[in-house]
Amino acid sequence: MDTSELHSIKALLDSRATRSLINWDFVHLKGINTQTLSHNIPVFNVNSSPNEAGQISKVVDILFHYKTHSKRMLLAVSRLRKQSLIVRGTLGEAPSHTTV
Secondary structure, X not given: OOOOOEEEOOOEEEOOOOOOEEEHHHHHHHOOOOEEEEEEEOOEOOOOOEOOOOXXXXXXXXXXXXXXXXXXXXXXXXXXXXXXXXXXXXXXXXXXXXXX
């Protein structure tokens, strides 16, 4: 459900990331609605070992705004250690605010 709430968040922009992720703690703190996946997505470290955060079972539908650019994204919800948000992309796509 679209709540049209506006949240500011700092993001790590990573052109090598395989998917964009948002921290479960941020989602929970802000009360952002999640969607449960029909099948969990396994997460692996660079050395092919299973990630300690476990599998991804939820996503959030987000609309990013950066200057005059907007982009709708489906973010995987995971337990990130240091970042609230990891965005797969380049500097030309960097978000500054999110609407959920």
